[in-house]
Amino acid sequence: MKNSKAGSRLEKLLDRGEFVVTAELGPPKSVDREVIDSKVEALRDAVDAVNITDNQTAIVRVSSISTGIYVAEKGLEPIFQVTCRDRNRLAIQADLLGACLNGLKNVLCLTGDHQSFGNHPQAKQVYDIDSIQLIKMVKDMRDEKIFQCGEEIRNSKKAEIREPRFLIGAAANPFADPLEWRVNRLEKKVNAGVDFIQTQCIYDMERFEQWMEEVVSRGLHEKVKILAGVTPIRSLGMLRYMRDSVAGVRIPDSVIKRFEDAENAREEGINFCVEQIKRFRKMKGVAGVHIMAIEWENAVRGIVESADLLPRPNGV
Amino acid sequence: MIVAEQKPIGEILKKLPEVEKLLVLGCDTCVTVCLAGGEKEVKVMCSAIRMADKKIGEVTGFSIERQCDREFFKEIEAVVKESDAILSLACGAGVQMLSDYFEGKLVIPGLNTHFIGSNEGAGYWLERCLGCGDCMLDITGGICPKTRCSKGLMNGPCGGSENGMCEIDPLNTECGWYLIYERLKKLNMLQNMMTNQPPRDWSRAHDGGPRKLLREDIQP
Numbered sequence: 001m002k003n004s005k006a007g008s009r010l011e012k013l014l015d016r017g018e019f020v021v022t023a024e025l026g027p028p029k030s031v032d033r034e035v036i037d038s039k040v041e042a043l044r045d046a047v048d049a050v051n052i053t054d055n056q057t058a059i060v061r062v063s064s065i066s067t068g069i070y071v072a073e074k075g076l077e078p079i080f081q082v083t084c085r086d087r088n089r090l091a092i093q094a095d096l097l098g099a100c101l102n103g104l105k106n107v108l109c110l111t112g113d114h115q116s117f118g119n120h121p122q123a124k125q126v127y128d129i130d131s132i133q134l135i136k137m138v139k140d141m142r143d144e145k146i147f148q149c150g151e152e153i154r155n156s157k158k159a160e161i162r163e164p165r166f167l168i169g170a171a172a173n174p175f176a177d178p179l180e181w182r183v184n185r186l187e188k189k190v191n192a193g194v195d196f197i198q199t200q201c202i203y204d205m206e207r208f209e210q211w212m213e214e215v216v217s218r219g220l221h222e223k224v225k226i227l228a229g230v231t232p233i234r235s236l237g238m239l240r241y242m243r244d245s246v247a248g249v250r251i252p253d254s255v256i257k258r259f260e261d262a263e264n265a266r267e268e269g270i271n272f273c274v275e276q277i278k279r280f281r282k283m284k285g286v287a288g289v290h291i292m293a294i295e296w297e298n299a300v301r302g303i304v305e306s307a308d309l310l311p312r313p314n315g316v
Numbered sequence: 317m318i319v320a321e322q323k324p325i326g327e328i329l330k331k332l333p334e335v336e337k338l339l340v341l342g343c344d345t346c347v348t349v350c351l352a353g354g355e356k357e358v359k360v361m362c363s364a365i366r367m368a369d370k371k372i373g374e375v376t377g378f379s380i381e382r383q384c385d386r387e388f389f390k391e392i393e394a395v396v397k398e399s400d401a402i403l404s405l406a407c408g409a410g411v412q413m414l415s416d417y418f419e420g421k422l423v424i425p426g427l428n429t430h431f432i433g434s435n436e437g438a439g440y441w442l443e444r445c446l447g448c449g450d451c452m453l454d455i456t457g458g459i460c461p462k463t464r465c466s467k468g469l470m471n472g473p474c475g476g477s478e479n480g481m482c483e484i485d486p487l488n489t490e491c492g493w494y495l496i497y498e499r500l501k502k503l504n505m506l507q508n509m510m511t512n513q514p515p516r517d518w519s520r521a522h523d524g525g526p527r528k529l530l531r532e533d534i535q536p
């Protein structure tokens with residue numbers, strides 16, 4: 001049997017070749033436990049792991065790792081996120097040690113949205129390292145058992161090495177520019193040591209298929225597990241907003257038309273999402289789906305069920 | 317060059333102390349070129365101060381070759397001695413050098429110093445270099461990722477690059493990494509972008525503390 005990297009449920013399912021389902025859980029902007037609790041219940045047994053966002057869109061929220069620990073205690077498997085915007089290499093490595101100490105096993109390495117998007121646009125940005133350097137740092141901590149500076153991860157010269165071990169994830173955006181560079185960028189992340197990828201939310205299925213074909217033709221799908229990202233649409237307004245104002249999201253006119261013609265946008269949103277997932281399942285190289293139902297966690301279970309992905313497999 | 321811009325006149329007037337004699341001192345180098353603090357701007361500034369209802373006795377204007385170099389201060393020693401305060405229209409380095417040289421004389425900054433940049437057209441300047449102490453322009457086709465990428469990424473572009481523009485301001489800010497990509501393509505050097513650049517050594521930049529450059533070979 002293959003040696004495990006972190007021994008997480010997500011890792012086991014991916015290794016077994018299950019079509020995995022992950023979702024997103026955004027922590028609240030206050031110490032409101034009930035917000036987390038209700039999202040936990042909405043996602044319980046509907047998905048295999050949940051991403052805990054890290055000050056998403058540069059807005060202060062409960063930290064990703066502490067929410068991750070909280071969620072894990074409630075029985076969900078967290079994937080905590082780390083962006084390079086708010087912390088330097090010292091802070092990130094300290095957090096990785098702490099996350100491992102508290103039993104977290106999956107991490108997603110991100111560049112992070114620029115602070116100008118959020119509620120503290122006057123903040124100093126960090127970007128001491130970027131997402132690709134972050135992936136390499138987490139991987140070197142796990143596999144080379146060294147800190148970024150090269151020192152071994154042990155408490156003293158005589159102490160045993162005790163390294164933090166994580167399944168390492170990252171994002172990929174098949175729709176950003178330059179388009180021709182996007183698979184190369186994925187390859188750079190693979191070279192840095194990423195284990196799984198969650199893509200930006202997909203609306204342009206043709207473009208995604210093209211991207212996947214290139215990924216497969218280069219054999220990258222054998223080196224990294226790719227989860228296709230979806231965000232169910234709740235209204236035509238939301239769809240237009242995403243097209244016009246969210247960087248790196250591409251929405252073809254045919255999709256806009258479909259929602260313009262729809263009687264009930266919410267239902268159409270769910271149907272579209274389910275159709276997408278069914279198509280992903282047939283695409284070579286797609287290892288699962290990542291459902292980013294932003295502030296609409298209640299929609300996830302229905303989507304997963306309609307996509308014939310319930311019950312979720314056992315993680316042991 | 318160093319690119320700077322005059323502070324709003326209201327702010328300058330508020331900062332000015334009510335003295336008998338004020339010297340407005342320009343600088344004939346970078347800030348002259350970027351139309352912020354040369355001879356011409358000194359003249360305009362003097363009349364603006366005179367016209368404002370400030371209790372200042374006498375406003376004199378003067379400009380020297382460079383305020384960031386001691387050797388040019390000699391010629392103004394007399395006029396400085398006569399004045400009670402100086403409004404400097406030099407960059408931050410000039411203001412500091414002036415304060416050091418004439419220690420005890422109150423110096424007020426009249427400009428906001430912005431960046432090291434280039435003149436791109438009439439009244440248009442662009443930030444080009446952060447003085448990182450470790451230049452990599454050979455790898456990126458002569459376009460600085462540390463400066464031109466909004467996040468200073470070493471391995472860009474990030475997922476926010478769209479139509480050649482950066483996510484922070486898709487109408488006005490180009491994506492530095494998109495520019496690098498296009499440039500490297502022309503140079504037939506795209507392979508450079510495939511190399512994963514390691515984390516930066518920030519100790520060579522300002523993060524290592526205020527920097528000094530001491531050339532042993534030209535010491536007396």
Ligand code: SF4
Nearest residue numbers: 445446448451452460
């Ligand atoms: S790499 Fe450093 S020295 Fe070179 S242009 Fe950029 S900031 Fe300036």
Ligand code: SF4
Nearest residue numbers: 465473474482491492
């Ligand atoms: S869009 Fe381009 S310039 Fe803006 S942060 Fe991303 S890589 Fe940098």
